[in-house]
Amino acid sequence: MRKGTKSSLYTSFSPITEDVKPEGSQYVVVDGGHLLHKIVWRQQATFGAIGDRYVQYLNNKYGQDIAVMFDGFPDDDKKSTKNCERLRRAAHFSPNVMLHEETVLQYTKEKLLANECNKKRFIELLKKALQKANICVQQAVEDANLTIVNTAISVALQYDYVRVVGEDIDLLVLLTALASTHSNVFFQKCGRGKTPDSYYSTTSFNHKFSNELLFIYAISGFDITSALFGQGKNKFISLSLKHEELLNRAATFLNPQATTEQVTEAGGNILVALYGGDPATQNLDELWYHSFVKAAAKTKFNLARLPPTTDAAQLHAMRSYHHVQTWLGNEKDPLKWVWMHTPSSLFPKKSEKDPAPESLLQCISCTCKKGCTNACGCRNAGLHCSLLCKHCIGRSCENPIPVILDNESEEGDAPAPIDMVDEQLECEDIEL
Numbered sequence: 001m002r003k004g005t006k007s008s009l010y011t012s013f014s015p016i017t018e019d020v021k022p023e024g025s026q027y028v029v030v031d032g033g034h035l036l037h038k039i040v041w042r043q044q045a046t047f048g049a050i051g052d053r054y055v056q057y058l059n060n061k062y063g064q065d066i067a068v069m070f071d072g073f074p075d076d077d078k079k080s081t082k083n084c085e086r087l088r089r090a091a092h093f094s095p096n097v098m099l100h101e102e103t104v105l106q107y108t109k110e111k112l113l114a115n116e117c118n119k120k121r122f123i124e125l126l127k128k129a130l131q132k133a134n135i136c137v138q139q140a141v142e143d144a145n146l147t148i149v150n151t152a153i154s155v156a157l158q159y160d161y162v163r164v165v166g167e168d169i170d171l172l173v174l175l176t177a178l179a180s181t182h183s184n185v186f187f188q189k190c191g192r193g194k195t196p197d198s199y200y201s202t203t204s205f206n207h208k209f210s211n212e213l214l215f216i217y218a219i220s221g222f223d224i225t226s227a228l229f230g231q232g233k234n235k236f237i238s239l240s241l242k243h244e245e246l247l248n249r250a251a252t253f254l255n256p257q258a259t260t261e262q263v264t265e266a267g268g269n270i271l272v273a274l275y276g277g278d279p280a281t282q283n284l285d286e287l288w289y290h291s292f293v294k295a296a297a298k299t300k301f302n303l304a305r306l307p308p309t310t311d312a313a314q315l316h317a318m319r320s321y322h323h324v325q326t327w328l329g330n331e332k333d334p335l336k337w338v339w340m341h342t343p344s345s346l347f348p349k350k351s352e353k354d355p356a357p358e359s360l361l362q363c364i365s366c367t368c369k370k371g372c373t374n375a376c377g378c379r380n381a382g383l384h385c386s387l388l389c390k391h392c393i394g395r396s397c398e399n400p401i402p403v404i405l406d407n408e409s410e411e412g413d414a415p416a417p418i419d420m421v422d423e424q425l426e427c428e429d430i431e432l
Contacts, residue, residue: 025159029163029165030069044152051126055133058135066136068136091185152175162185177214214253219236229380249270263318288308318337322337372389372392
């Protein structure tokens with residue numbers, strides 16, 4: 001999936017300018033993923049001592065009424081829609097380390113936590129240290145963001161002031177959409193280095209359509225849905241301001257009873273408008289053709305800027321709907337919303353139709369000298385490199401021609417797309 005820049009959406013929110021100094025009782029909910037990166041791990045320190053530093057940091061920074069929320073790691077990865085994102089983030093490999101309080105740190109924090117088994121073990125160790133210090137700790141089934149926001153909402157009536165602490169824009173989006181009636185709930189975006197912290201209220205969103213914000217956030221791309229090339233989150237905001245009638249289409253994504261036909265039709269109309277077409281007279285395939293004809297008349301153009309095909313847009317709309325409903329507390333079967341089982345986990349279903357006629361696809365190639373990563377013309381067009389490519393010839397790059405493997409799979413499991421599966425290195429546990 002193509003990754004966008006989620007943090008760009010901060011420009012659509014106005015931070016609170018006056019000092020936020022709570023009077024009366026306060027409760028602080030801390031994003032555990034954010035907390036993990038706040039403490040420097042000193043080399044040769046024991047993990048028990050590292051855990052104590054986290055406890056000291058929380059007590060000194062936030063006082064007594066604190067809750068820390070960590071992401072969970074489902075035992076059955078085959079039911080997780082976030083597992084493919086975890087595989088993408090696993091940039092480093094490190095051996096599995098059996099962590100105890102007496103274990104001495106011998107790796108950098110980044111390298112050790114890149115191994116998911118190590119991360120699970122350290123979170124378990126840290127949870128015990130926090131609980132021993134009477135700090136409330138919870139671990140979500142999977143992603144903690146919704147648990148964090150729901151916890152803040154649940155205690156809002158018991159405290160004068162509730163603060164959610166983290167950096168992830170997901171938290172501010174969820175607070176805006178789900179907690180807009182709670183005026184005593186705030187988001188504290190922690191600054192880095194000399195950048196000060198910023199504070200946002202649940203009404204800091206600059207526009208009046210906060211109810212549709214979950215839809216805008218999902219369809220414009222985040223952890224589990226693909227971003228559209230050249231179409232950032234703020235362009236979706238501008239589109240909603242210019243064509244307010246499209247917000248009626250967005251309401252379909254908030255309806256727990258919506259059908260797949262209603263979702264795909266609404267998503268297609270919105271994407272037609274996003275790419276400059278008229279939803280009343282055009283569909284995405286017609287718009288794609290007209291956009292291509294115009295682009296082909298130019299001396300240089302980027303195929304990635306063309307609209308998605310109708311087939312690809314339908315898959316994107318259904319995945320977006322599925323996650324909006326998850327945020328709203330309506331659990332839907334991901335297999336009915338274009339996720340599929342693979343031998344390793346759930347993966348998004350890929351379009352079964354070509355993005356363009358075969359005769360045109362055969363003309364597309366790249367001249368990348370190394371890697372064929374994000375700037376690769378083939379990759380941006382949604383294609384694998386091929387024999388036409390000048391340097392990599394579809395083999396010596398990160399976007400190669402897929403290899404068809406004749407592997408047996410469990411009954412009912414669809415084979416995983418080769419280009420989306422990361423090899424996982426098996427390591428024996430190392431006792432230090």
